[in-house]
Amino acid sequence: MKCSIDPAVTEVLNNHKGGNKLKTAWDRYEAQQPQCGFGELGVCCRHCMQGPCRIDPFGEGPDRGICGATADTIVARGVARAVAGGTASHSGHALHIAHVLKKMLAGKTPDYAIKDEVKLKAVAGRCGIAIEGRSSKEIAQDLVEKALSEFGDKGEALTWAATTVTKARLETFSKLGIVPTSIDGTIAEVMHRTTYGVDADPVNILLGALKCAVADYTACHLATDLSDILFGTPQPVVSKANLGVLKEDAVNIALHGHNPLLSDIIAQVASEPEMIAEAQAAGAAGGLNVVGICCTGNEIMMRHGIPLATSSISQEVAIMTGAIDAMVVDYQCIMPAIATAAECFHTKVITTMPIAKMPGAEHIAFSDENAVECARAILRQGIERFKSRNPDKVCIPQKSSTAIAGFSAEAIVAALAKVNADDPLKPLIDNIVAGNIRGICLFAGCNTVKVPQDHNYIEMVKKLLAENVLILATGCASSAYARHGFMTSEATIRYAGKGLAAVLTVIGEAAGLGGPLPPVLHMGSCVDNPRAVDVAVAIANKLGVDVSQLPVVASAPEAVTEKAVAIGTWAVAGGLPTHLGVVPPVLGSKLVTEVLTSTVKDLLGGYFIVEPDPAKAAVALLTVIDERRAGLGL
Numbered sequence: 226m227k228c229s230i231d232p233a234v235t236e237v238l239n240n241h242k243g244g245n246k247l248k249t250a251w252d253r254y255e256a257q258q259p260q261c262g263f264g265e266l267g268v269c270c271r272h273c274m275q276g277p278c279r280i281d282p283f284g285e286g287p288d289r290g291i292c293g294a295t296a297d298t299i300v301a302r303g304v305a306r307a308v309a310g311g312t313a314s315h316s317g318h319a320l321h322i323a324h325v326l327k328k329m330l331a332g333k334t335p336d337y338a339i340k341d342e343v344k345l346k347a348v349a350g351r352c353g354i355a356i357e358g359r360s361s362k363e364i365a366q367d368l369v370e371k372a373l374s375e376f377g378d379k380g381e382a383l384t385w386a387a388t389t390v391t392k393a394r395l396e397t398f399s400k401l402g403i404v405p406t407s408i409d410g411t412i413a414e415v416m417h418r419t420t421y422g423v424d425a426d427p428v429n430i431l432l433g434a435l436k437c438a439v440a441d442y443t444a445c446h447l448a449t450d451l452s453d454i455l456f457g458t459p460q461p462v463v464s465k466a467n468l469g470v471l472k473e474d475a476v477n478i479a480l481h482g483h484n485p486l487l488s489d490i491i492a493q494v495a496s497e498p499e500m501i502a503e504a505q506a507a508g509a510a511g512g513l514n515v516v517g518i519c520c521t522g523n524e525i526m527m528r529h530g531i532p533l534a535t536s537s538i539s540q541e542v543a544i545m546t547g548a549i550d551a552m553v554v555d556y557q558c559i560m561p562a563i564a565t566a567a568e569c570f571h572t573k574v575i576t577t578m579p580i581a582k583m584p585g586a587e588h589i590a591f592s593d594e595n596a597v598e599c600a601r602a603i604l605r606q607g608i609e610r611f612k613s614r615n616p617d618k619v620c621i622p623q624k625s626s627t628a629i630a631g632f633s634a635e636a637i638v639a640a641l642a643k644v645n646a647d648d649p650l651k652p653l654i655d656n657i658v659a660g661n662i663r664g665i666c667l668f669a670g671c672n673t674v675k676v677p678q679d680h681n682y683i684e685m686v687k688k689l690l691a692e693n694v695l696i697l698a699t700g701c702a703s704s705a706y707a708r709h710g711f712m713t714s715e716a717t718i719r720y721a722g723k724g725l726a727a728v729l730t731v732i733g734e735a736a737g738l739g740g741p742l743p744p745v746l747h748m749g750s751c752v753d754n755p756r757a758v759d760v761a762v763a764i765a766n767k768l769g770v771d772v773s774q775l776p777v778v779a780s781a782p783e784a785v786t787e788k789a790v791a792i793g794t795w796a797v798a799g800g801l802p803t804h805l806g807v808v809p810p811v812l813g814s815k816l817v818t819e820v821l822t823s824t825v826k827d828l829l830g831g832y833f834i835v836e837p838d839p840a841k842a843a844v845a846l847l848t849v850i851d852e853r854r855a856g857l858g859l
């Protein structure tokens with residue numbers, strides 16, 4: 226199978242100078258074949274030491290684990306634990322930002338400041354915090370206490386969940402008993418109920434998973450809000466994407482992971498004249514070239530226009546260009562294989578977080594109290610490594626695409642306000658009603674070795690755009706569309722249907738872009754998915770309906786991580802039909818499969834659509850969009 230449809234990735238895979246022994250994720254996937262069929266179906270249980278227990282999917286062997294758990298129970302527990310794993314990741318990310326904000330307000334982190342007071346007031350106001358006559362610091366102090374209270378048990382609905390969904394959605398959550406009162410408590414509850422001898426009712430376990438997913442949504446929303454307050458709410462910015470953004474004559478520093486706490490500071494420090502001079506003194510005429518990988522790449526592209534080198538699945542390929550002097554990582558989606566790949570080149574891999582170290586990497590503990598000095602020390606490591614770069618091993622594909630990024634919900638509303646200042650959502654809603662915008666699809670999630678990288682994304686988006694579906698993208702989905710040139714005005718002209726192209730042209734020109742808005746709007750990293758919810762909720766509230774009635778769908782056509790499972794599950798809880806292009810490990814239970822793809826529709830409006838064929842998946846999403854349009858009388 227082809228590894229990737231990204232020509233830059235393919236070029237490096239074919240021509241790198243790392244030697245034959247260098248293996249990639251695709252090689253290791255090959256070596257794993259055939260993968261465990263029990264695991265693929267979700268019917269292997271390792272929750273106690275009497276196991277592992279496996280249920281025979283053909284009905285000829287054991288139909289129960291040693292404790293008596295059925296396939297339904299085992300599969301449901303697997304789903305719930307995956308959601309809890311994803312939620313724990315987002316919780317850690319969000320809590321980290323909240324702690325830094327708190328320390329900043331106490332004067333302990335001088336390198337951070339409130340960058341976006343408008344956002345601070347908007348979030349605080351939404352959370353019920355008094356604004357009038359108060360200083361930003363006073364407001365922020367109340368807000369950070371409110372944020373921190375979301376992680377422990379506050380004994381009432383989580384504020385970030387309750388205040389960012391429609392009233393009807395909150396009532397639906399309440400009826401089903403899936404309103405979390407604690408982010409971390411809900412994760413612990415899932416771990417408790419799915420351990421040996423607790424919850425054996427598969428439907429009850431899935432309700433627990435949905436509640437945990439709502440906690441995940443809360444953590445993601447909180448992380449995005451606090452990041453915007455500290456680092457600024459993204460606004461449209463023109464940048465570049467793909468491996469061609471690496472420079473032969475510069476010190477290339479790749480920032481990889483998720484949390485902007487480190488990467489934003491490095492991005493700022495890298496433009497200091499003294500740091501650039503140090504790089505030049507080391508022989509790099511081009512100075513310092515900071516690039517992003519994975520969702521850190523999305524964060525710094527959205528806020529600083531820093532180019533994105535590649536996505537998570539091809540992180541090793543970035544090293545195989547032989548041109549990265551330091552790869553600096555924080556946490557999440559960082560393959561330990563990068564340290565092995567780096568051994569074949571001069572690249573230094575630098576870990577920075579106490580919970581995410583890696584054999585073969587150098588650890589430089591990141592201190593938020595001393596962030597700028599830490600960032601400088603990290604950059605100097607890269608500058609030092611540049612001196613041992615072997616030019617004969619450099620293989621930089623001359624391939625990159627322009628990408629307009631920075632479409633936070635606020636930026637989208639601001640662009641619409643250029644068309645109608647009094648009622649910004651009106652042009653969007655009018656065009657949905659008129660059919661110029663047939664629907665909206667949020668693409669999220671990762672790239673997987675199980676599909677040629679980006680294949681499903683590109684196939685689906687071409688079909689949906691031609692049918693006038695506006696595309697929002699986050700995480701590695703946005704990386705795919707940025708690298709393949711879907712975030713430009715030209716892409717609108719080339720791929721969008723007539724109605725959609727006309728709308729995007731009016732908005733783009735009114736917003737001063739000198740051409741149409743891109744047909745795929747980059748909304749940020751994977752933690753930023755709630756930005757898309759904010760847009761959908763604003764439309765729903767204006768129309769007086771729930772999100773589950775809107776012609777809005779979601780897709781994770783190349784999903785990988787537990788975080789993607791958590792996000793997909795809250796998208797379903799939020800009322801969105803959500804496509805998965807990779808079959809999740811649930812087919813070992815008819816009941817669980819039925820609940821997730823059908824029963825849940827009656828309860829929440831959202832449900833999973835599993836379709837590996839991207840052409841069929843696009844048709845399925847269009848069908849759903851049309852059903853919903855009909856439901857609204859459109």
Ligand code: MSK
Nearest residue numbers: 520558670671700701
């Ligand atoms: S990085 S969670 S591989 S989107 Fe956010 Fe990409 Fe998926 Fe990680």
